[in-house]
Amino acid sequence: MTKRLLHIFAILLTATSIYAQAGTGIFQFLNLPTGARQAAFGGTNITLYDDDLNFAFANPALLSEKTHNYLGLNYTNLFNDVNLGSAIYGRNFSDKDFMAFGVHYIDYGTFIETNEFNQELGTFTAKDIAITAMYCRWLSPRWTMGITMKPIFSFYERYFSSGLGFDLGFSYHNEKALFSAGLVLRNVGFQFNGYNSIDPSQKQELLPIDLQIAVSQKLPKAPLRFHLTLHNMQTWDLSYRLGNDAPDKMDGKTKMAIASDMFFRHTIWAVEILPHKNFYIIASYNHRRQKEMAIKDKRSIAGFALGAGFKANKFNVGFSIVPYQAGSLGYNVTFSTNLTDFGIK
Secondary structure, eight states, X not given: OHHHHHHHHHHHHHHHTTOOSTTOSSOGGGGSOOSHHHHHTTXXXXXXXXXXXXXXXXXXXXXXXXXXXXEEEEEEEEETTEEEEEEEEEEESSSSEEEEEEEEEEEEEEEEEEOTTOOEEEEEEEEEEEEEEEEEEESSSSEEEEEEEEEEEXXXXXXXXXXXXXXXXXXXXXXXTTEEEEEEEEEEEEEEEOTTTTOTTOOOOBOOOEXXXXXXXXXXXXXXXXXXXXXXXXXXXXXXXXXXXXXXXXXXXXXHHHHHHHHHHTEEEEEEEEEETTEEEEEEEEHHHHHHHSXXXXXXXXXXEEEEEEEETTEEEEEEEEEEETTEEEEEEEXXXXXXXXXXX
């Protein structure tokens, strides 16, 4: 089993070597967090093994016997009229085979259409949507493997594009050691047609591939769980600096500072406080987001995120706040429940 996993991992590394630049790929909304708890973890978490079905959006290998018959609904207000939503339902067909079906979308709001003379012609909208089907199976008592297939549709005014993406994930869970780990390759796929499909010279773009590795460790005698996620491991340079923007000469100290900054851009750090099995508080720090969204020479809390959740009666409720820039906060709300509690089997 170990050799097989190593072989698969080597194939994943080879497949992702085609990407070498930050921000490449079509359908970037696929990288947005689905759910308040995911957002509170700094944008993603691929290790958490419990009954929160929404984590299957990030890693299909997190489906389990605990997610059977669960329904999850998520809503996010990103900026002004930009809204993100998702829904997911889990269904198990055996003790080792788990599935889930979901959808997530982003609505960019309503825009005013004008011509070259600035005359208003009306309004138009822009939306992206992905439909997901997820499958997970036990490989051993501690390992699971999952795969997601997601047809993607994009509508921008009169322009349309579609594509197909896949996620492949692995999860390791050692309940005795209170340790979990995850490996996932997200958004492997292609674009069927470009937005200007009548132009034969238009090239189809690839999806925004993201190779993630993560670990989680709960303390045995304290209500704390720590998480470290490494994302975009398929490429080192996550800056948007053009080659001619780089300084001609750099001393060793400058090179070390740049390398250190680039390493931390791949990391998301998070801590959970778990005072009760039905209540949690999360705080996280995403260094890449802080570097990209902070305003130069001004203090900023971009990159940090906070969230909390609780179980009330038959419902799990989560809420998180993500500051992107000064005066620009993203609000995330999640509701989930087990339909079995309502007599629906």
